[in-house]
Amino acid sequence: MYFSAKGFCFDVSDRTLIMGILNITPDSFSDGGRYLDPEKAVGHARRMLQEGADILDIGAQSTRPGCREIGPDEEWERMEPVLRALAKETSCPISIDTFYPEVAKKALDAGAHIINDVSGCAHKGMLETVAAADAAIVIMHPGDASKADGQVAYPRGVVEEVRDFLHKAALRARGYGLPAHAICLDPGIGFGKTMAENLALVKAGPTVEGYPWLVGASRKRVTSAFSADASADRRLGGTIAVHTAAQLSGAHILRVHDVFEGVQAARTIDALLGKGR
Numbered sequence: 001m002y003f004s005a006k007g008f009c010f011d012v013s014d015r016t017l018i019m020g021i022l023n024i025t026p027d028s029f030s031d032g033g034r035y036l037d038p039e040k041a042v043g044h045a046r047r048m049l050q051e052g053a054d055i056l057d058i059g060a061q062s063t064r065p066g067c068r069e070i071g072p073d074e075e076w077e078r079m080e081p082v083l084r085a086l087a088k089e090t091s092c093p094i095s096i097d098t099f100y101p102e103v104a105k106k107a108l109d110a111g112a113h114i115i116n117d118v119s120g121c122a123h124k125g126m127l128e129t130v131a132a133a134d135a136a137i138v139i140m141h142p143g144d145a146s147k148a149d150g151q152v153a154y155p156r157g158v159v160e161e162v163r164d165f166l167h168k169a170a171l172r173a174r175g176y177g178l179p180a181h182a183i184c185l186d187p188g189i190g191f192g193k194t195m196a197e198n199l200a201l202v203k204a205g206p207t208v209e210g211y212p213w214l215v216g217a218s219r220k221r222v223t224s225a226f227s228a229d230a231s232a233d234r235r236l237g238g239t240i241a242v243h244t245a246a247q248l249s250g251a252h253i254l255r256v257h258d259v260f261e262g263v264q265a266a267r268t269i270d271a272l273l274g275k276g277r
Helices: 038-050 072-089 101-109 126-132 158-175 195-204 236-248 259-272
Strands: 002-005 008-011 017-023 055-059 094-097 114-117 136-140 183-186 253-256
Touching: 002 136, 017 038, 017 259, 038 055, 038 072, 055 072, 055 114, 072 094, 072 101, 094 101, 101 114, 101 126, 114 126, 126 136, 126 158, 136 158, 158 183, 158 195, 195 236, 236 253, 236 259, 253 259
Parallel strands: 017 055, 017 253, 055 094, 094 114, 114 136, 136 183
Antiparallel strands: 002 008
């Protein structure tokens, strides 16, 4: 199985890919404000590449619960200088974390390769934009953050309902001309799901055949449920545990904050699975 588009090609059956997170935000749950300055952001991206990141994922808008949603102009203003600098100096595929089609178009024109859409491509024009650029898309299950306490969000079970959502989303993307190898699916760990639902999705692994599967649990609450200290910067052990379980269940791409440790753990599991030889 391959994940490829716009000049890059990964055989995801050969080894697990590491996507390094670069948040250019003042309010992300884990590292908000740390890389808001463009020079610091580019410097951090360089470090992640040195540590073995296969893909850089740049986000200029926080999606943590309760955060202030910014518009496309402000999002692009934060993102543009970092993206343009990195596009000039690296051949590493660059992913853009956005749900705005207009930001996606500007980013793809400026050298990005992948759009990572946490809304599940809810905004009209996103799939057309990605297909027109011969780029790739990551489609995430956004969850149901609006459910009331005690309300059952997934009557048929979270695994089945996430599978159906992503299966239909992938078919919709194919309808716009995107090939299977340019479509990656993400079950949306931590988005509108309980602890038990998140763990069930990790355990289930890829439930839609024929597409790369991405898991991003890095520093999320699911990684700290059994820890006395639940602060976001003390969740590395839990992150590696959840990502290892996802990898053993068949995940192809892991989205991480801590690239060095993520690469080290992933390569170890790949070796145990007989991959990457």
